[in-house]
Amino acid sequence: xxxxxxxxxxxxxxxxxxxxxxxxxxxxxxxxxxxxxxxxxxxxxxxxxxxxxxxxxxxxxxxxxxxxxxxxxxxxxxxxxxxxxxxxxxxxxxxxxxxxxxxxxxxxxxxxxxxxxxxxxxxxxxxxxxxxxxxxxxxxxxxxxxxxxxxxxxxxxxxxxxxxxxxxxxxxxxxxxxxxxxxxxxxxxxxxxxxxxxxxxxxxxxxxxxxxxxxxxxxxxxxxxxxxxxxxxxxxxxxxxxxxxxxxxxxxxxxxxxxxxxxxxxxxxxxxxxxx
Numbered sequence: 001x002x003x004x005x006x007x008x009x010x011x012x013x014x015x016x017x018x019x020x021x022x023x024x025x026x027x028x029x030x031x032x033x034x035x036x037x038x039x040x041x042x043x044x045x046x047x048x049x050x051x052x053x054x055x056x057x058x059x060x061x062x063x064x065x066x067x068x069x070x071x072x073x074x075x076x077x078x079x080x081x082x083x084x085x086x087x088x089x090x091x092x093x094x095x096x097x098x099x100x101x102x103x104x105x106x107x108x109x110x111x112x113x114x115x116x117x118x119x120x121x122x123x124x125x126x127x128x129x130x131x132x133x134x135x136x137x138x139x140x141x142x143x144x145x146x147x148x149x150x151x152x153x154x155x156x157x158x159x160x161x162x163x164x165x166x167x168x169x170x171x172x173x174x175x176x177x178x179x180x181x182x183x184x185x186x187x188x189x190x191x192x193x194x195x196x197x198x199x200x201x202x203x204x205x206x207x208x209x210x211x212x213x214x215x216x217x218x219x220x221x222x223x224x225x226x227x228x229x230x231x232x233x234x235x236x237x238x239x240x241x242x243x244x245x246x247x248x249x250x251x252x253x254x255x256x257x258x259x260x261x262x263x264x265x266x267x268x269x270x271x272x273x274x275x276x
């Protein structure tokens with residue numbers, strides 16, 4: 001994403017008071033008035049949960065105990081070592097991050113993209129020569145929604161220098177059912193063969209480090225299918241980068257308490273400022 005030109009910056013700054021007059025800036029989570037068009041009110045900022053140390057050496061899942069040894073591995077990773085090379089999550093999934101995702105994805109508040117991406121970028125390693133690959137949507141889902149939220153976030157990360165965006169490296173060959181409520185085996189069956197690397201993507205990812213981008217990491221089944229496809233195509237490493245991460249219930253006693261599992265993520269059942 002190219003940096004704004006001086007003329008565009010001047011135009012944006014000139015028109016900002018008019019835009020604020022017509023559309024008073026409000027917090028996308030609670031609807032309170034704020035100073036700028038993009039941002040959160042102070043109360044909602046305070047409620048965002050940022051992953052902290054100590055954390056799992058393999059998946060960066062935070063531990064609640066402060067005296068965990070360096071290199072400690074969480075129970076899920078001990079049971080099934082991940083194929084990815086780390087998870088960079090901007091926030092842990094709670095009510096505030098859920099409402100932001102709903103406003104962004106279902107409310108079509110795509111102006112939230114830069115703010116969400118900046119929070120994600122803060123969790124990534126320093127910018128380097130990597131590829132940025134978004135989790136793909138099936139073409140019918142893309143047609144219905146009108147955009148791929150992971151691709152928008154990836155474009156912003158690329159604009160910050162975190163890598164080159166390859167938007168079509170992964171393709172979803174068929175529609176998959178909702179995975180929430182399915183067991184691990186059922187999730188794998190539902191995703192079997194549903195995600196693959198495109199012909200052009202195979203040439204791009206071979207021998208390269210990849211950042212796999214999505215808005216929310218829930219069970220991890222979809223991201224693991226993406227990682228497996230990228231590794232088969234020759235990617236040397238794959239870091240999963242997301243805005244919000246849901247912690248599952250399979251944790252050891254030293255693991256941080258997980259936010260409640262979302263009962264519904266549809267716009268019809270959640271009142272989100274600006275959602276339609």
